[in-house]
Amino acid sequence: MKQLDGLTNYLEKFNSIPTPFYFYDVELLIKTLKEVKIWSNKYHFHIHYALKANVNDRILTEIKNLDFGADCVSGNEIKKAIQTNFASDKIAFAGVGKTDLEILYALDQNIFCFNVESIPELEIINQLAEQKNKIAPIAIRINPNVNANTHKYITTGLEENKFGLNHWELNEVCEKIKSLKNIQFLGLHFHVGSQIMDLSVFKNLCTRINEFQQFFIERNFQLPILNVGGGLGIDYQNPDEKSIPNFELYFSVFDKFIEKIPNQKIHFELGRSLVGQCGSLISRIIYIKKGLKTNFAILDAGMTELLRPALYQAYHKIENLSSKKAENFIYDVVGPICESSDCFGKSVILPESKRNDLIAIRSAGAYGEVMSSRYNLRDETISYYSEDLIKIK
Secondary structure (H helix, E strand, C coil): CCHHHHHHHHHHHCCCCCCCCCEHHHHHHHHHHHHHHHHHHCCCCCEEEEEEHHCCCCHHHHHCCCCEEEEEHHHHHHHHHEEEEHHHEEEEECCCCCCHHHHHHHHHHCCCCCEEECHHHHHHHHHHHHHCCCCCEEEEECCCCCCCCHHHHEEECCCCCCCCCCCCHHHHHHHHHHHHHCCCEEEEEEECCCCEEECCHHHHHHHHHHHHHHHCCCCCCCCCCCCCCCCCCCCCCHCCCCCCHHHHHHHHHHHHHCCCCCCEEEEEEEEEHHHHHHHHEEEEEEEEEEECCCCCEECCCCCCCHHHHHHHHHCCEEEEEECCCCEEEEEECCEEEEEEECEEEEEEECCCCCCCCCEEEECCCCCCCCHCCCHHCCCCEEEEHHHHHCCCC
């Protein structure tokens, strides 16, 4: 059954719930996670879920139940992972601006690894670990200068980006690793961007990983771990036909092209591809407003509920769940926020729409609810789940 059919089947339930809200198809989430588990296990790969994609408790519980680790980019994400029972020894801590308090907290939790992004950060982690009489496990994040061919705001692997260490710093990094007494060097970390659909990007990444790995091997470093990041995209145009990414092909690229050394473990940090398609933002049309060049469908959801279209012109499929009209019209689908950027889609083709029609904004499970705000003093976003709606009378 297609997900849209599933959403339509919930129409009566949706009509009884105040909008806007997030709806999560838990069955699709579990099916997606099991696919990840099957294909990552085939190659003995290790998965850390990137909490920045979605920190909804129900979502995290399902992910943790499959024994995945956590990829965190703040101290509070580490706290959230631990609160939802992720094993601390499976938590990786990334980010270019880790504060002292966050580092100290992570040290207290005995996390799996700090992904270090600069020489000053390496020195501070060593200093803080010494204060606590601890040894901090670290991986060096290297900027591989690989173009992810994605939006410039979610590209992270070019030399112009703020993330990671550049190749000309590596000799100094090697000297630091040898001299610092309170760090344990585990290996290398990479991440080139997000929403990557062209798998040749990952092949190119593997080539660069092999080169950097050889650089460290030649200097007599042991590399028990390679963390290759994440970045696998989802199909925003066809959320029903392609609701689960091709994890088999994705993982096979890394298995084929990484020159793995004996006993080395390969780690991934997947976020969007695990949770993106299971979520939809459900909203109501407040008004249909006729404009000079277009008609506006004004929703009760806005950029406060789903920021991606306003932030980087992201596309989400928009569907009218209520209308049975045969004739289509063109609408600019917008929100109520006092910003002209509060627009979900321009020139969207929908069946003739009217006040109180329910609108579904699809593929919103990643970077949707987690990026919501209370700008304009909006209400907090509420979430509902497929199995719970069955109980609503």
